[in-house]
Amino acid sequence: MADPGPGPALIELRGVSKIYGAGAAEVRALANVDLRIEAGEFVAIMGPSGSGKSTVMNIIGALDTPTSGTFLFEGVDMTALSRNQLALVRRSFLGFVFQGFNLLARTPAIENVELPLVYRGMVAAERRAIASKALARVGLAGREQHTSSELSGGQQQRVAIARAIVTDPAVLLADEPTGNLDTATSREIMDLVTSLNVDQGITVVMVTHENDIAAYARRIVRFVDGRIESDVANTRAA
Amino acid sequence: MFFEQLRLALQAIMRNRLRSLLTVLGIVIGVGAVIAMVTIGNGTTARVTADLARLGSNVLFVSPGQFGPGRASADAKPFTLRDVDAMRSQLASVKAVAPLSQKSQTIVYGAQSRTVSISGTDNAYFVAQAWALQQGRFYYDSEVRGGLPVCIIGQTVRKELFGSSDPISRRIRIGSIACETIGVLEAKGQSSFGSDQDDTVVMPIRTFQRRIAGNVDVGRIQVSANDGADTGLVQADIERLLRERRRISIGEEDDFSVRDMKQVAQAQTGTTSMLTGLLGAVAAVSLLVGGIGIMNIMLVSVTERTREIGIRLAIGALEHQVLTQFLVEAVVLSLFGGALGIAVGLALAAAATSALEVPLLIDLKIVILAFAFSAIVGIVFGYFPARRAARLNPIEALRHE
Numbered sequence: 253m254a255d256p257g258p259g260p261a262l263i264e265l266r267g268v269s270k271i272y273g274a275g276a277a278e279v280r281a282l283a284n285v286d287l288r289i290e291a292g293e294f295v296a297i298m299g300p301s302g303s304g305k306s307t308v309m310n311i312i313g314a315l316d317t318p319t320s321g322t323f324l325f326e327g328v329d330m331t332a333l334s335r336n337q338l339a340l341v342r343r344s345f346l347g348f349v350f351q352g353f354n355l356l357a358r359t360p361a362i363e364n365v366e367l368p369l370v371y372r373g374m375v376a377a378e379r380r381a382i383a384s385k386a387l388a389r390v391g392l393a394g395r396e397q398h399t400s401s402e403l404s405g406g407q408q409q410r411v412a413i414a415r416a417i418v419t420d421p422a423v424l425l426a427d428e429p430t431g432n433l434d435t436a437t438s439r440e441i442m443d444l445v446t447s448l449n450v451d452q453g454i455t456v457v458m459v460t461h462e463n464d465i466a467a468y469a470r471r472i473v474r475f476v477d478g479r480i481e482s483d484v485a486n487t488r489a490a
Numbered sequence: 491m492f493f494e495q496l497r498l499a500l501q502a503i504m505r506n507r508l509r510s511l512l513t514v515l516g517i518v519i520g521v522g523a524v525i526a527m528v529t530i531g532n533g534t535t536a537r538v539t540a541d542l543a544r545l546g547s548n549v550l551f552v553s554p555g556q557f558g559p560g561r562a563s564a565d566a567k568p569f570t571l572r573d574v575d576a577m578r579s580q581l582a583s584v585k586a587v588a589p590l591s592q593k594s595q596t597i598v599y600g601a602q603s604r605t606v607s608i609s610g611t612d613n614a615y616f617v618a619q620a621w622a623l624q625q626g627r628f629y630y631d632s633e634v635r636g637g638l639p640v641c642i643i644g645q646t647v648r649k650e651l652f653g654s655s656d657p658i659s660r661r662i663r664i665g666s667i668a669c670e671t672i673g674v675l676e677a678k679g680q681s682s683f684g685s686d687q688d689d690t691v692v693m694p695i696r697t698f699q700r701r702i703a704g705n706v707d708v709g710r711i712q713v714s715a716n717d718g719a720d721t722g723l724v725q726a727d728i729e730r731l732l733r734e735r736r737r738i739s740i741g742e743e744d745d746f747s748v749r750d751m752k753q754v755a756q757a758q759t760g761t762t763s764m765l766t767g768l769l770g771a772v773a774a775v776s777l778l779v780g781g782i783g784i785m786n787i788m789l790v791s792v793t794e795r796t797r798e799i800g801i802r803l804a805i806g807a808l809e810h811q812v813l814t815q816f817l818v819e820a821v822v823l824s825l826f827g828g829a830l831g832i833a834v835g836l837a838l839a840a841a842a843t844s845a846l847e848v849p850l851l852i853d854l855k856i857v858i859l860a861f862a863f864s865a866i867v868g869i870v871f872g873y874f875p876a877r878r879a880a881r882l883n884p885i886e887a888l889r890h891e
Contacts (some may be wrong), residue, residue, distance in 0.1 A: 315885050343806025354801045368805045370494050
């Protein structure tokens with residue numbers, strides 16, 4: 253576990269609870285969770301399904317807001333933000349990688365990677381150049397015009413990672429990034445994610461339920477029943 | 491950014507070509523119907539107006555009996571040639587007074603036969619109708635007085651009976667008589683009531699009375715006033731003269747009617763434009779239905795693309811950007827449908843106007859209006875699905891299968 257340094261952490265959850273439903277159907281997904289993640293960390297969030305790991309990911313990802321408690325991003329309270337303000341936080345600071353890749357169908361790789369830049373209003377020539385560079389960073393130079401159906405699962409996930417990092421986000425959020433991939437390909441993807449963390453200093457927060465995938469992270473946080481069960485540094489990590 | 495939205499919308503449309511086409515079908519039909527109806531209606535109105543101008547606004551039709559609800563014209567006393575003579579000698583500022591009796595009859599030439607409209611009249615008829623000869627001659631006075639079997643034929647009759655051979659001096663069998671063709675009229679085309687005016691044989695009124703009708707009646711009298719003459723005054727003169735001749739006492743109603751061709755044509759124009767409006771309204775309803783079709787498909791599209799919307803929201807699309815994207819998509823779709831509808835409508839109108847022999851008058855106002863209306867349909871019916879897309883919860887949208 254990283255020591256709480258001076259000044260605000262990159263991500264800080266203070267007493268965060270999340271309750272779905274109401275009355276008898278009430279489900280407490282998170283119960284009074286405190287979590288601090290510093291810039292440059294590589295954190296794996298683990299736990300069985302229903303443990304609250306996806307909920308914490310959604311809150312960190314500014315996709316969801318806590319029922320109670322505070323979520324601070326670089327010391328700024330995100331709790332009270334509107335939908336639109338959360339979208340602005342996502343586009344400015346966060347990059348998402350999903351289990352199902354979630355690329356746009358029948359769309360060339362380069363256009364998938366360009367999409368976040370399109371929404372930022374960047375002109376075509378500039379964003380094409382930046383997107384090409386991002387594809388090269390994930391080892392897919394020369395595959396710009398391939399559509400999802402023409403790429404393997406691992407290549408699709410690389411496109412998704414390129415799309416997540418094309419905006420130079422502070423945090424890369426990965427939700428089961430290798431869930432749909434075989435072991436060899438999973439290893440390639442995890443090597444790529446690790447190098448983004450180590451070489452380029454991108455903070456990585458990853459949800460996974462596989463131990464060998466979590467082993468790539470330098471810190472492992474385990475959730476059980478909406479609470480943090482353990483939070484340990486992973487000394488085996490490269 | 492707007493250009494980007496347009497590009498995204500076009501992409502989405504092109505990736506679902508068949509669905510897009512089916513979506514806009516309602517708009518295509520609606521706009522097409524509006525354009526076709528209005529264009530055909532305008533052409534017909536213009537045609538009636540042109541007919542009126544050609545006929546001269548100074549033509550009066552005199553018929554026995556009264557027209558209108560509750561008035562029988564059958565038992566009214568018919569006119570005779572003496573009435574025509576009296577009008578010729580007593581009416582001032584009149585160019586031509588022509589008797590006209592008509593009957594439909596089968597005519598035969600060689601192996602060809604055809605049922606046409608037979609008219610009995612005299613040379614004044616051609617003056618009143620401003621109808622010139624293409625070939626041959628008009629009647630000699632002696633032929634008119636003696637009721638000789640001589641005919642002047644219309645273009646359709648010439649074409650159907652004689653083909654490319656010369657009809658002059660040929661004898662056409664009409665009922666019991668063999669009528670010698672002495673002239674061929676110029677083509678006149680369809681009347682504003684839709685009948686072929688060239689499908690006719692014209693013979694002297696006495697010939698018609700004796701050999702075709704078997705009486706001495708004159709069906710109606712066509713009066714052509716001098717240019718610049720007041721048709722109202724001429725009409726009053728005719729009424730006074732005929733009341734006197736038919737011994738109608740003061741206070742009694744006329745047992746004949748005098749109609750100004752201008753009034754007839756105006757009534758016709760009024761009917762046409764009312765029909766145009768009515769058909770246009772029906773077509774506008776189909777535009778509305780088309781709009782609902784667009785909304786339906788856009789809603790399906792939003793549901794189908796929930797996951798895609800989730801991705802877009804997750805990677806930084808703002809609510810208004812997703813809203814704009816779907817709205818632009820709906821508007822592009824409906825504008826595409828509008829453009830297609832304009833093309834279809836104009837093609838239909840072109841085909842119909844050439845079949846009806848009316849001029850093709852494209853009203854740019856209506857074209858622009860229909861196009862603008864389809865854009866509005868897109869915005870109105872696209873807004874609800876687009877808002878639904880923009881308000882999707884990104885987490886649930888991403889989880890959507």
